[in-house]
Amino acid sequence: MAVDEEILRARAYLLRVAEPPAPQTGRFVDRVGAVAAAEAIRRGDVSREVAKETSARRKNDHAEADLAAAAAAGARLLVPEDPSWPHWPFACFALAASDELVSPLGLWVRGPGSLAELTERAVAVVGARNATGYGMHVASDLGRALASAGQTVVSGAAIGIDGAAHRGALSVGGPTIAVLACGPDRVYPASHSAMIERIAATGLVVSEYPPGAVPARHRFLVRNRLIAALAAGTVVVEAALRSGAQRTASDARALGTVLMAVPGPVTSAASAGCHELLRRDALLVSSAAEVTEATGRLGIDLAAPLPRPERPTDGLDEQQRLVHDALPPRAARDVGWLAVESGLGTDAVRAALVELERRSLALHQEGRWQRVTEPPSD
Amino acid sequence: MAVDEEILRARAYLLRVAEPPAPQTGRFVDRVGAVAAAEAIRRGDVSREVAKETSARRKNDHAEADLAAAAAAGARLLVPEDPSWPHWPFACFALAASDELVSPLGLWVRGPGSLAELTERAVAVVGARNATGYGMHVASDLGRALASAGQTVVSGAAIGIDGAAHRGALSVGGPTIAVLACGPDRVYPASHSAMIERIAATGLVVSEYPPGAVPARHRFLVRNRLIAALAAGTVVVEAALRSGAQRTASDARALGTVLMAVPGPVTSAASAGCHELLRRDALLVSSAAEVTEATGRLGIDLAAPLPRPERPTDGLDEQQRLVHDALPPRAARDVGWLAVESGLGTDAVRAALVELERRSLALHQEGRWQRVTEPPSD
Structure with a gap:
């Protein structure tokens, strides 16, 4: 079932020529096929719209070199013609009426996993780089518990919440997907290179940028749509009022996936973005079980009800309560x-x-009654 | 406009005879008037339903003594026949299809305020006795800021969140209402006696229980409906999963007032009840301005948008961003x-x-361009 080399070369060329998101190029490729589209673009024989996205780099045909550089870095090119392409998760792009939210032309991937299989049950956990100890703790716990429950944790490998979520999943040997904003032969941030290597060894490191591409600011934002699209839902754990995590949240919303946020102290600026999302339309989640319930299989992945404190007076009727x-x-x-x-x-x-005595709540002595004391409560 | 003494005596009698909530007695009083209802109950000449609520104590006619004891404690009896009765707030009881949520037969009140005026703009702030430092801080801040904005803070004078909210309001000389679950000549909890005296000196201390009545557990729950009803909205600041504050919240919901909750760390059991409310239907609030917006006058009490960090690249179009x-x-x-x-x-x-140079984002030197550096961000 190997994909034709010609298709791989065409998609590798397209990924370098058209800066994502490239909606017109995507539509052109969908219509005529990758090989014919690449040919036409290389010749400059395309519509004005496609030319706008491709003319600046159309002569940069590095497809062979990019495939070789990726292979040298342990990466391969995954294309829509491949059976492990995540067609189902990416179907959400069709829902979003936005030229910024379009399926990638291909993905450079590194790691043993199948992207289609790993995203069958996947949750994105994202958040602030500038996270607090609280946020790191929650993200790591969520990553671990979601992975233990068989969910793939998708994130962006950034400092802060992203890294904590990946590490939580890795700590229980769970698969996790890191979507990068640079080429497959690079790691960013450098301080996370060991973590990214571990992800590549057990899960998948994914990027739509060609070998050598640097993580420009614009690319982080564009990349965020892939994090949102690869998961059934996105959990934001700490986000400032204006942040990349909020962009991922708005992508999740536009893509029709489940948007969730973890609350925190209202005195913490690191949670202000989460609270804003919760005031709007995000679902509050306080545990991995609640995340799984919101994103999981209907009727199967239900969160257990939270344990409630029990009291000796539970189950008394109104009159028994009044007498007690x-x-x-x-x-x-x-x-x-x-x-x-x-x-x-x-x-x-x-x-x-009678009932109160049976429950040892009332004490009877010579025709008189008193309470069996227990500490007062709210 | 003084209320007839006969009506005051009748209502004082009824408040001692019928343990709240007494829905059948309330309906009977509404139908025949307080004086005739009290007469009939005293004689035992009432329907089986009313008898069920009144027969045990109908011979305890302490009306004169109760009025005197209340007066000695600085309290007076406020009745629906009085112009400062909160008819408008209590109209919400008509909405609630529950025999537990009924208007009181009268209220013992202590303090200079008019209950009708004080509840024209009022918010209830309630929560856990067993509050954390975070919860106390937030409740006190909310109390202060709501009072500064001209809102009356209604609460239950309990240890923890209630006390912090009252104290916040008192700290700026704002009016606050404490609804107690004991007689008007008592203070509970004893450790809050100084605070309750301050409330009685500037706002109102309110109770539907007769002089001498002790704060039985059942009465705290019944009392909570009055806290919810006297306010346009109820804010829960910290609550365990099963707590009196959650009861007040469910009363607010049933009465159709605005139910709000303050989030906290998901690792804090003291916030678990708030998060449960937020997952259901409560509005997340993180500031007094948001509370006022949700409960206030349409189009007047709007919360200012949260300040957002500004960036030098704000307002660049897509192409300018790519070049930058x-x-x-x-x-x-x-x-x-x-x-x-x-x-x-x-x-x-x-x-x-051209635009990037105008904004000092790009530097031009001999036909070549570079970026004017700023720190990378999310």
Whole structure:
């Protein structure tokens, strides 16, 4: 099922010539096929719209060299003609009525995983570079718990939240996908090179930029759409009011995937972007189980209800509660006194006392009753 | 406009005889009037439903004594026949199809304020007794800022969040209302007696329980409906998963007032109840301005947009951004190089450079261009 070399060369050429996102080029390729499109672009024999996206670099035909450089770096070119292309996740691009949110022309990938398989159950965890200890802790916990639950953690390998999420997944041997904004032969940020190598060894490192490409600012933003698209949902863990993570969030929203955010202290600027998303339309999540429930298989991935504290008075009916409240903690009283105190008739008081005694909530001594004390609560 | 003494005596009698909430008694009083209802109940000449709520205590006619005890404690009885009765806030009880959510038969009040006036613009701030330093800080800040904005802060005078909210309002001389679950001649909790006296001196201390009544557990829950009803909205600041604050929240929801919650760290059990409310239907609020916007006058009490960090590249168009990204930070390059790097035509590059130079984002030297460096960001 190997993809034709000619297609690989055509897509490698297109990925270098058209700076992503290249909506017109994408449509042209979809219409005439990668090989014919590459031919036409190389000759300059294309519409004005496609020319606008391709004329500056159309003579830079480095396809062979790029494929070789990628191979030397352990990467390969994944193309839509390949069975492990993530057609299903990328179908969300069709939903987004935006020229910025388009499927890539191909992806340089490094690692043993199949992108289609890894994204069958995947969640993006993204957030601030400038994260707090709280955010790092939550992202790492989420990464670990999602991976343990069989989800692939998708993120951008950045300093801060991204790195913590990847590391959480790696810590339990779970697959994780890092989408980079530079060429497949580069690692960015440099301080994460060991982590990125580990991801490449067990999961996948993915990029739509050709070998040698540097991570320009614009590319981080464009890259974010791939993080959002490869996952069923995106969780933002800490984000300042204006941040790349908010861009990924708005991509997730536009792509129709599940947008989630983790809250934090309202006194923390690092959580202000999350709170803004939550005030708008994001779903608040406080655990991996809640993330899985929101993104998972219907009726299967339900979060267990949160454990609730139990009280000895649970299950008492209204009258039993009133009598229990009326019972004095020290000096015992008779049924008549309890009737006035509780506002109930004496028969109702007697009936309630039977149940309260059965539950060891009331103490009976010579026709008088008192409460079995427990600490007061809210 | 003094209320007839006979009505005051009748309502004082009813408040002692019928343990709140007493929906059947309330309906009976609404139908025949307080004086006739009290007469009939005293005689035992009432329907089975009303009898169920009143028979145990109907012979306890302490009306005169209760009025005297209240007066001795500086309290007075406020009744629906009084012009300062909060008819408008209590109209929400008509919305709630629940026998637990009914208007009180009267209120013992202590303090200089008019309950009707104080509740024209009022917000309830409630939460955990077992609050964290974070929660106390937020509640106190909210209390202060809401009071400064002319809102009355309503709460339950409890240890923890309630007390912090009251104190925040008191700190700026703002009016605040404490709704207690005990008689008007008592203070609970005892450790808040000085605070409750300050509230009585400047705002209002309110209760539907007769003089001498102790704050039984059941009464805290029943009292919570009054906190919710007296305010246009309820803010929960920290609440455990099962707590009185969540009861107040569910009352606010049932009464159709605005339900809000303050988020906190997902690692904090004290915020778990807030997060549960936010996952359901509560509005996330992170500041007093957001609370006021949600509960305030339409089009007047709008929260100012949050300040957003500004960047020198704000307002650049797509092509200008691409060229700016392509500009090398050190070794300057010519227009042809920039065209290939950015993927744009040379004319577009030249046009973008004019604007980038005007904004001091690009530096021009002998036909070559480089970036004016600024620190990288997300």
